[in-house]
Amino acid sequence: MLDPAGEATRSAAARLGVEGVRSLRIGKAIEIELEAYDEIxxxxxxxxxxxxxxxxxxIENWSLELLEMVGxxxx
Amino acid sequence: xxxxxxxxxxSNCDRDVRWALxxxxxxxxxxxxxxxxxxxxxxxxxxxGGFSYGDYLRCGAIARFAPVLESVRFFAEAGGAVLGxxxxxxxxxxxxxxxxxxxxxxxLNFICEPTPLRVNPGNCCWLKEYQESxxxxxxxxxxxxxxxxxxxxxxxxxxxxxxVMRYAINxxxxxxxxxxxxxxxxxxxxxxxxxxxxCDPVTGGLDGLRLLASxxx
Numbered sequence: 001m002l003d004p005a006g007e008a009t010r011s012a013a014a015r016l017g018v019e020g021v022r023s024l025r026i027g028k029a030i031e032i033e034l035e036a037y038d039e040i041x042x043x044x045x046x047x048x049x050x051x052x053x054x055x056x057x058x059i060e061n062w063s064l065e066l067l068e069m070v071g072x073x074x075x
Numbered sequence: 076x077x078x079x080x081x082x083x084x085x086s087n088c089d090r091d092v093r094w095a096l097x098x099x100x101x102x103x104x105x106x107x108x109x110x111x112x113x114x115x116x117x118x119x120x121x122x123x124g125g126f127s128y129g130d131y132l133r134c135g136a137i138a139r140f141a142p143v144l145e146s147v148r149f150f151a152e153a154g155g156a157v158l159g160x161x162x163x164x165x166x167x168x169x170x171x172x173x174x175x176x177x178x179x180x181x182x183l184n185f186i187c188e189p190t191p192l193r194v195n196p197g198n199c200c201w202l203k204e205y206q207e208s209x210x211x212x213x214x215x216x217x218x219x220x221x222x223x224x225x226x227x228x229x230x231x232x233x234x235x236x237x238x239v240m241r242y243a244i245n246x247x248x249x250x251x252x253x254x255x256x257x258x259x260x261x262x263x264x265x266x267x268x269x270x271x272x273x274c275d276p277v278t279g280g281l282d283g284l285r286l287l288a289s290x291x292x
Contacts, residue, residue: 002248004183053140056133056169058176059223 030054039069076291078102079117081147081163083109083138088124088160088271092287095271096121100288109141119156119290120147122163124216124269134177134219135165144170156200156290157263161217164255164265173256173265174232175224181248185218189279190268191243192254197236198261204285211282213268215246215254220267222253235259240266 003025010024032049036042046064055062078096082089089106096102105117109127114120127138138144144166151157151172159167167173180186194209196202205211224232229250232238240255247267255266270283 002181004179004181008183053136054132056136056176058168058174058225059178 027060033070039066076102076118077116078104078290079107079114079120080104081107081109081120081122081141081143083125083127083141085127085129086123086125086162088162088269091269092121092123092160092271095274095283095287099274099284100291102287102291107143109138109143111143112146114146114150114155117150117155119158120150122147122157122159122166123271124161124163127162127166130162133169134162135167135169138162138166139169148172151258151263154260154262158201158286159263159265160269160271161215161220161267164267165219167263167265172263173258174228175222175250175253175256177219177267178221178223179219180217180221180246183218185216186220186246187216188214188246190215190246190254192268193241193243195236195239195241197239197257199239199257199264200262201264201286201289202239202257204289210243212273212280213270213283214272214279215268217247217267220249221247222249222251222256222267224250224253232256239264240268 006025010021013021034042036045050062080089080092093104096104127135131137147157165177168176189212192211192213194202194205194211195207196205237257238251238253239257241252242254245252254268257264270286272278273280273283
């Protein structure tokens with residue numbers, strides 16, 4: 001998938017004098033705080049959100065990273 | 076006959092569509108606010124151009140969850156005529172009523188100019204007044220009109236004659252020069268060019284008039 005914003009930025013990097021930038025892609029990061037019964041439920045909800053709302057699978061890939069667990073698991 | 080025109084916060088071609096339908100073709104219209112669900116009495120629905128909900132996240136991504144579009148989905152699935160123009164086309168792909176997606180123009184620029192197009196009407200109910208391979212000119216005005224689709228699906232669209240409008244000179248990097256697509260039933264049409272801006276010689280030619288008037292005949 002061509003990423004025109006990434007390509008434009010890559011050529012600007014060369015103009016800045018930084019050679020050797022082989023690839024550069026620009027995407028988005030979404031930080032989300034979610035309340036859920038347990039981690040499995042949270043993962044399922046995040047999966048749904050990512051597939052159906054945050055990303056369009058036709059043109060975007062996504063990955064999920066859990067940064068922190070706050071409070072106790074209720075299970 | 077009455078045509079519904081969907082209005083999201085951020086739509087900006089809704090009044091142009093009304094002007095074209097009522098002023099140039101004499102078809103009555105009804106605005107459908109995004110929270111409305113009632114489509115009874117309507118013969119067709121137009122999703123106009125603009126920046127629905129600010130086009131935050133992705134063009135059309137938030138609009139897809141609008142209450143009015145649940146009704147539009149039922150309406151389209153029952154064979155109702157639905158037209159998505161520009162942002163409306165982006166919304167139709169996000170809804171899955173048309174396959175693929177519209178992404179940032181290849182050269183990153185917002186393009187606003189008259190564009191030569193080739194029409195292949197197939198079974199599309201909105202294009203029955205056009206000849207096979209007819210050359211027309213319609214204005215485009217978009218930053219995200221580059222059509223993308225999986226190759227296999229694109230080949231299917233091509234084989235089924237669903238690529239009903241193509242750019243004669245590709246302005247944005249669209250796959251297969253796609254400017255407009257119809258669904259298998261021919262009742263849903265999505266296109267990036269603006270037919271409503273080409274319904275009066277004073278404002279950009281007359282090539283869009285037959286598209287909007289097709290429902291009257």
